[in-house]
Amino acid sequence: xxxxxxxxxxxxxxxxxxxxxxxxxxxxxxxxxxxxxxxxxxxxxxxxxxxxxxxxxxxxxxxxxxxxxxxxxxxxxxxxxxxxxxxxxxxxxxxxxxxxxxxxxxxxxxx
Amino acid sequence: xxxxxxxxxxxxxxxxxxxxxxxxxxxxxxxxxxxxxxxxxxxxxxxxxxxxxxxxxxxxxxxxxxxxxxxxxxxxxxxxxxxxxxxxxxxxxxxxxxxxxxxxxxxxxxxxxx
Numbered sequence: 001x002x003x004x005x006x007x008x009x010x011x012x013x014x015x016x017x018x019x020x021x022x023x024x025x026x027x028x029x030x031x032x033x034x035x036x037x038x039x040x041x042x043x044x045x046x047x048x049x050x051x052x053x054x055x056x057x058x059x060x061x062x063x064x065x066x067x068x069x070x071x072x073x074x075x076x077x078x079x080x081x082x083x084x085x086x087x088x089x090x091x092x093x094x095x096x097x098x099x100x101x102x103x104x105x106x107x108x109x110x111x
Numbered sequence: 112x113x114x115x116x117x118x119x120x121x122x123x124x125x126x127x128x129x130x131x132x133x134x135x136x137x138x139x140x141x142x143x144x145x146x147x148x149x150x151x152x153x154x155x156x157x158x159x160x161x162x163x164x165x166x167x168x169x170x171x172x173x174x175x176x177x178x179x180x181x182x183x184x185x186x187x188x189x190x191x192x193x194x195x196x197x198x199x200x201x202x203x204x205x206x207x208x209x210x211x212x213x214x215x216x217x218x219x220x221x222x223x224x225x
Contacts, residue, residue: 030210031210034213036214041219041221042218043115043201043203043216043217043218044203044214044216045216046214049211049213087153101155103152104153
C-alpha cells in the first residue's frame with residue numbers, strides 16, 4: 001500500500017473553502033485514494049474516494065493530479081463542525097486488506 | 112439501520128483480566144476489521160476478516176484473538192490484558208475486498224487497563 005503524507009495541521013476561516021493536500025507519490029495504478037475524518041474521538045467518517053478522476057459529493061470534492069501522485073480534498077464552505085482530523089489513505093484493491101491510517105491533518109475552522 | 116455497533120462503550124480492566132469486545136453490523140457486509148487508536152496516533156489494524164469464516168492478522172495482532180462468529184459479528188478478545196493495551200478500539204466493516212467501497216466505523220470502545 002502506498003504511503004501518504006499530509007500536513008500536521010491547518011487553519012481555515014469559517015465560510016471559506018478548506019483545501020487539504022495529500023501526497024501519495026508511490027501510489028500504484030489500482031490504489032484508490034480515500035478521505036476520512038474523525039471528530040473528537042468518534043469513529044472515522046467516510047468523506048469521498050477516487051481512482052483517477054476528480055470526484056464530488058454532498059460533503060466535498062476530491063481533486064487528483066493527472067500523475068496521481070497527490071490529491072486535494074476541498075470542503076467548499078467550511079463550518080465549525082468541520083473541525084476534525086482528516087485522513088488521506090491509499091487503498092489497495094484486492095489482496096491484502098490493510099488500510100493504514102497515518103496521523104492525518106488536524107483542521108481547525110476559525111470563526 | 113444501526114450500521115456498526117460496538118459493546119461495551121467503556122471498560123476498565125486490571126492487568127491479567129480477560130474480556131471480549133463485541134462488534135456487529137447490519138449492512139450485510141462481507142469484510143470486518145478491528146483497529147486500535149492510541150492517544151495522538153492514527154488507527155492501526157489489529158485483525159481483519161475478509162469474509163465469513165476467515166480471519167487474518169493486521170499490523171499489531173499480538174495479545175489479541177478474534178472470532179468471526181457469523182456474517183454480522185466480529186469479536187476481539189484480550190486473554191490477559193496489559194497496560195499497553197489501553198486504547199480506543201474501533202470496529203469497521205466494508206461490502207467486500209474491492210478497493211471501490213468505503214469502510215464504515217463503529218463508535219469505539221474505550222479500554223483502560225490498570
